Amino acid sequence: MSQILCHIRVGKVTLHLYQILAGYTLLARQGIIKLTIETLKKHSSIHHPDNVLEVIINNEICVLYDLNDGYDNLLTDDQYYVDFMNNLLANCDFYFKRSYSKTYNQKLNHQNKICPLGLNYMVTTPRNVAHKPLPLEEYKERLKKLARNIPFTEYYNGKYKTTAFEDIPKKEVNQKILFMARLWDISGDNLLQNSRKSEERKYINYVRAECIRLCRKEFGDQFFGGVNPTPYANENYPDIVIDDKNITKRNNYLKKVKESAICISTMGLHESIGWKFAEYVAASKAIVTEELHYEVPGEFSEGKNYLTFNTPEQCVNQLYTLIDNKDYRYQMMVNNFEYYHQYVRPDRLILNSILTVLNKGRVNENEQNTHSIYAYI
Incomplete structure (x- = not known):
């Protein structure tokens, strides 16, 4: 050829x-x-x-x-x-x-x-x-x-190889839920020249924070989540900051992803599908996500590859849908495994x-x- x-x-x-x-x-x-x-x-x-x-x-x-x-x-x-x-x-x-x-x-x-084009994340070879x-x-x-x-x-290129993200579906995996996120400074970014974008960041921060708070209350130790310990987060959202900075490092974060059955995603800046979403697909996880605003190639859809929510309360309800149905959860993992190898790798x-x-x-x-x-x- x-x-x-x-x-x-x-x-x-x-x-x-x-x-x-x-x-x-x-x-x-x-x-x-x-x-x-x-x-x-x-x-x-x-x-x-x-x-x-x-x-x-x-x-x-x-x-x-x-x-x-x-x-x-x-x-x-x-x-x-x-x-x-x-x-x-x-x-x-x-x-x-x-x-x-x-x-x-x-x-x-x-x-x-x-x-x-498809899902994007920071990955290299x-x-x-x-x-x-x-x-x-x-x-x-x-x-x-x-x-x-x-x-x-901490940011060594070798930690971002394709194999670092990849995992296989696990039917008997425990039902741990994961949502680790970052919050955006709504005033300190010199690239933020648009008032509409400032409001978008406020909304993103609100949804992420409320999802973490509700999931901690609803699921206890079954859920692990919080936000990166930045100066902005420490000042404005101290109750949900991850105390141990080591957990947020790349290797430990990916270990948390692979230990979890269900991962949560929210809207990124400019309504984008964030890098975490692609990382979850690479790891063959069941996904609960805020509504997606952009389209990707192939057969990738609500109910098959992910469940969506519009409010933090709906996020909790969708998590129960996956927790209560092991076969459905596993099939979603398999679907994401297949999609990753056909469209995301x-x-x-x-x-x-x-x-x-x-x-x-x-x-x-x-x-x-x-x-x-x-x-x-």
Whole structure:
């Protein structure tokens, strides 16, 4: 089988983009694609917004990956997402968006170019170019990247490998419930220039705090939850701060996830589906989540892969639905295990996007070739 040519143009890599570059790195290692990487310099004429990556497929097809939380999170009060997005869409052939919404897309030119990318989380693999300080990154960010390459540090890249998140469904697992979260400072973020976004952060903090309080009261030791001990949380929500900082470290957090049967998720910034949600799917957990505002590829739905709530009280009720039905809970775990390996694992997520590009409009005639490619993973 001939290799698919993939040329990445990159000058800076945010944490959101590690998953994309990990996927391409893994596909190259598996021999499915031939990967080349062009490092953009400061004088380059090619510049993309934060959390956006460009890839050229087979020397002719321009693909953009947009890992932003929403459609307007890079914009200020006086900017409108339509002009911002139309400019990007005019200069590519395919646009894979993490936070994909048909409603938002209806206002855009070239909306036929936009495809749902899928769930996003911070995940990587050895020899990922994302680990290297790059020319267009700020000095502080380059220092952080160097620190991430040092073993035994809290944010070491090795703690974010695919296998660190993965687990299998366990039918006889105990019924522990988990919800560890962070709270957002509603005034201290210099990027927060939008009053509407300030109200959104207040709402996110309220829902997370009330879910934790109610679950502690309702489920006792069966539930473990709390918020990271930040100065803002310590001052404003001291009753739900996790006292032991060691528990919030990456290895210990992932251990808590794997020890739990049911994990809770709430809406992220800009109504996004947060990283925790993808981490729960990778770990094959049953999920209770606040209503999702964006769409993902494949058959992933309410009742099959997760249960939703709109209030903290509804969250408790949905938890009882999973606690009281072991078979249903286990089937949800199995469904998420299957979905992860088909749509979320970095190499599969990227391969799905490449196949969408190659098979656009001719899926049936290429069905046999598609199966042969999947056999390599």
